[in-house]
Amino acid sequence: MGNAVDIVAERETHMTVRVWRGQGDQGRYESFEVPERENQTVLDVVTWIQQNADPSLSYRYACRVGMCGSCAMTVNGKPRWTCRTHVQKVLDGGILEIAPLRNMPVIKDLAADMSGFFDKWVAAEGVFHPTATRTDEIPKIDPREERRVEIDNAIECINCGICYAACDVVAANPDYLGPAALNRAWTLVNDQKDGARDARLAAVSGGGGCHNCHSQQGCVQHCPNDLNPTASIAGLKRETAKSFFKWRR
Amino acid sequence: MSLARTHRSHPLWYAYALHRVSGLLLALFLPLHFWVLSFALTDPARLDGFLHWADLPAVKLAEFGLVFLLAVHMFGGLRLIALEFLPWSGRQKAYAAAAAALAFLVAGLFLLRAV
Numbered sequence: 001m002g003n004a005v006d007i008v009a010e011r012e013t014h015m016t017v018r019v020w021r022g023q024g025d026q027g028r029y030e031s032f033e034v035p036e037r038e039n040q041t042v043l044d045v046v047t048w049i050q051q052n053a054d055p056s057l058s059y060r061y062a063c064r065v066g067m068c069g070s071c072a073m074t075v076n077g078k079p080r081w082t083c084r085t086h087v088q089k090v091l092d093g094g095i096l097e098i099a100p101l102r103n104m105p106v107i108k109d110l111a112a113d114m115s116g117f118f119d120k121w122v123a124a125e126g127v128f129h130p131t132a133t134r135t136d137e138i139p140k141i142d143p144r145e146e147r148r149v150e151i152d153n154a155i156e157c158i159n160c161g162i163c164y165a166a167c168d169v170v171a172a173n174p175d176y177l178g179p180a181a182l183n184r185a186w187t188l189v190n191d192q193k194d195g196a197r198d199a200r201l202a203a204v205s206g207g208g209g210c211h212n213c214h215s216q217q218g219c220v221q222h223c224p225n226d227l228n229p230t231a232s233i234a235g236l237k238r239e240t241a242k243s244f245f246k247w248r249r
Numbered sequence: 250m251s252l253a254r255t256h257r258s259h260p261l262w263y264a265y266a267l268h269r270v271s272g273l274l275l276a277l278f279l280p281l282h283f284w285v286l287s288f289a290l291t292d293p294a295r296l297d298g299f300l301h302w303a304d305l306p307a308v309k310l311a312e313f314g315l316v317f318l319l320a321v322h323m324f325g326g327l328r329l330i331a332l333e334f335l336p337w338s339g340r341q342k343a344y345a346a347a348a349a350a351l352a353f354l355v356a357g358l359f360l361l362r363a364v
Contacts, residue, residue: 077254092254102256166256215332217261217341231337238334 012036015091017045019057020099023108029097030054042075042082042090046098046110059110066224069160073110074099079165081224101165117161120177125203126184129196139193147190154187154232156225163219163229175208179219179229182210186232189239198243205240213237264345268325271318278315306364313360321352 013036018029032049043061050057061071066084073082076092079101087096104112132139141148163179164170170178177185185204188194204210210233219229288296302308328344338344 078256078258168257214265215261215329216257216265218256218259220341221259221261222256228337230332234333234337241334 015087016095017049018095018097019046019049019110020106021057021109022106024106027106027109029099034096036087040087042073042080042085042087042096042098043071045087045096046073046082057110058108067158069158072101072160072162072165074102074165079162079222081160081162084224101161103165103167103170104161112161114161117164117178117180118159120181120208121159121184123203123208124177124181124185125196125200126181126188128188128191129194129199131193131195141192147192150190150235151187154183154227154229157183157227158225160224162222162224163227166218166222168216168218169212169214173208173212176212177204177208177210179213179233182213182236183227183229183232186235189236201236201240201243204236205244210236210240260342261345264325264328264348267321267349268329271322271325274318275322278318309360309363312363313356316359317352317356320355321349324348324351 014033015036017032017034019032020027021030022028032053034045034048034053037044043064046057046059047061050059059071059073061083062068063070064083066081069081071082072079074080075082075085076090076095076097078090080090082098090096098110100106100110100112104114104117107113143149143152157180159180161180163183167176167179169176182204185200189197189200194200213230213233215230215234217230220227220231223229285296285299288299303312325345325348328348331338331344332341
């Protein structure tokens with residue numbers, strides 16, 4: 001009869017975790033046997049590998065509670081926030097396959113370069129342009145007002161890049177601004193305190209703008225915060241169309 | 250990696266694919282369609298021969314497919330126009346399913362009338 005440690009060791013089951021290793025375009029999957037736990041997130045698995053199997057594994061995370069948006073990876077083919085993804089829900093035949101996010105260059109292993117993703121937020125005029133100074137009175141906006149409700153529906157983005165990785169249009173057209181940047185632009189188009197509406201509508205209706213969207217709604221499907229970038233993009237399509245016809249008149 | 254294990258495995262991506270494929274196949278079919286119709290002006294006997302051939306059961310079945318493509322592309326297109334120009338509805342999957350179901354209904358009615 002073994003002691004308690006032996007019994008735990010005997011009972012411990014393992015899963016096969018295939019992890020993408022490499023830099024830039026070069027790389028391959030490397031397999032690790034990782035102990036299964038009853039409660040375990042994909043980020044826990046990646047951390048276990050780095051701490052117990054291979055300290056050279058590179059990946060990115062910060063908050064571990066689904067707020068910072070830095071730990072997104074491709075898990076068994078789908079983009080997910082790894083800190084809030086339970087292994088039990090995504091394990092496929094005892095195998096977990098973890099890769100960096102799609103549609104972004106790989107820095108190393110599981111860390112994708114998100115700079116292009118954020119550059120597009122700026123290109124989509126995702127920056128607030130104030131119309132008042134600190135001495136002016138703060139305008140009163142009714143929280144039930146239609147435009148304010150549109151903002152509420154779209155504002156909880158954590159910049160994780162999952163929608164960007166799930167988007168086939170981003171994959172096909174490197175200039176496409178992507179769901180997150182356009183969703184951000186939509187919140188500002190509806191912001192009554194913002195003063196750059198025309199510039200923003202011009203920015204989101206150019207070559208890589210909102211009219212590229214094919215409404216596949218992969219962004220809606222995979223957004224971990226249940227946002228709806230397709231609805232925001234549809235809103236931008238309507239506003240840019242209206243502004244086009246006004247200009248024609 | 251199989252399709253079921255990618256970011257594409259959800260109903261609205263399949264609806265997108267169906268809309269694209271049906272559009273592509275219709276684009277290939279339409280030139281043939283107009284070419285055959287032109288026989289009415291240039292060679293009526295040849296048109297009659299073709300219409301006779303088109304009465305074969307296998308061709309009727311193929312026409313069922315054509316009607317389905319046409320209907321699914323039309324209803325799918327209406328769905329997309331509604332998505333872009335009407336206030337957002339949370340029933341996108343239901344609309345995509347309805348477009349496919351209506352197209353199947355239209356194509357099925359065509360087949361019942363044809364046989």
